Amino acid sequence: LEEALRQSQKMEALGQLTGGVAHDFNNLLTAALANLHLLARHLPAEGQRFLGGVRTALERAEKLTRQLLSFSRQDAVNLTVIDLGDSLRGMGDLLERSIRADVALEWDIAPVPMAVAVDPVQLEMAVLNLVLNARDAMPGGGLIRIAAGPIGAAPLGAAMGPEPRTARIEVSDTGAGMPADVMARAFDPFFTTKGVGKGTGLGLSMVYGFARQSGGSATIDSRPGEGTRVRIDLPLSDVQPAEPVLVPQAPATDLR
Numbered sequence: 423l424e425e426a427l428r429q430s431q432k433m434e435a436l437g438q439l440t441g442g443v444a445h446d447f448n449n450l451l452t453a454a455l456a457n458l459h460l461l462a463r464h465l466p467a468e469g470q471r472f473l474g475g476v477r478t479a480l481e482r483a484e485k486l487t488r489q490l491l492s493f494s495r496q497d498a499v500n501l502t503v504i505d506l507g508d509s510l511r512g513m514g515d516l517l518e519r520s521i522r523a524d525v526a527l528e529w530d531i532a533p534v535p536m537a538v539a540v541d542p543v544q545l546e547m548a549v550l551n552l553v554l555n556a557r558d559a560m561p562g563g564g565l566i567r568i569a570a571g572p573i574g575a576a577p578l579g580a581a582m583g584p585e586p587r588t589a590r591i592e593v594s595d596t597g598a599g600m601p602a603d604v605m606a607r608a609f610d611p612f613f614t615t616k617g618v619g620k621g622t623g624l625g626l627s628m629v630y631g632f633a634r635q636s637g638g639s640a641t642i643d644s645r646p647g648e649g650t651r652v653r654i655d656l657p658l659s660d661v662q663p664a665e666p667v668l669v670p671q672a673p674a675t676d677l678r
């Protein structure tokens with residue numbers, strides 16, 4: 423418990439700091455890109471290719487600040503009641519496109535209603551980040567399993583039991599796993615072992631932020647040489663999804 427408290431205090435402080443910086447940066451970048459766009463229209467063709475490089479760099483910076491904002495955002499979340507199973511199934515194509523041919527995706531989504539109040543875009547980004555991490559942890563190929571279901575339900579066959587209050591998402595892989603010191607810091611923003619220019623260290627902190635914003639929690643279980651499992655527990659909502667929810671495609675978040 424003490425560890426969880428320490429972690430959430432650290433995340434809060436870092437969130438406030440990065441949120442402030444990211445917000446200002448985002449405004450500056452938006453202005454820079456808008457001016458670049460204008461400049462491009464007044465420049466002869468031979469100047470255009472230099473602008474291309476500038477634009478690419480600015481766009482990458484914009485993506486990064488957007489990720490930072492989504493990690494640190496505590497207020498402006500757009501909570502919508504959705505069905506978790508439907509949303510995850512709706513991500514099938516996006517996730518298949520994000521992995522390599524030597525990586526297999528296995529699905530195990532409980533065929534029951536699971537209403538959760540989340541920001542649907544954040545949910546998609548969180549699951550995508552977990553799948554990208556799993557892929558990166560399996561350079562020689564392997565298996566990614568995406569599971570979701572209610573937990574705390576009465577065992578099958580029991581006459582009556584407490585209603586499940588929690589839905590659990592699990593993304594597991596058969597990859598490299600994490601040594602204890604990496605696991606201890608994996609949720610920290612900017613912590614990465616992937617090297618400069620490859621990892622941002624924001625994927626798991628975004629996952630952590632998403633879980634907290636949704637009133638849930640995120641945990642990691644990992645064994646070096648065996649694999650990793652990340653769990654997101656979300657409170658089930660009493661409110662039912664208003665209508666079938668179309669989950670918008672998340673912006674490309676793989677900054678590597």
Ligand code: ADP
Binds near residue numbers: 556597627
């Ligand atoms: P990034 O992916 O940019 O490095 P993350 O916050 O997503 O940032 O992850 C932080 C670190 O946690 C990674 O650099 C990696 O060392 C470790 N990690 C995350 N997911 C996994 C995984 N599925 N298997 C092994 N290590 C992982």
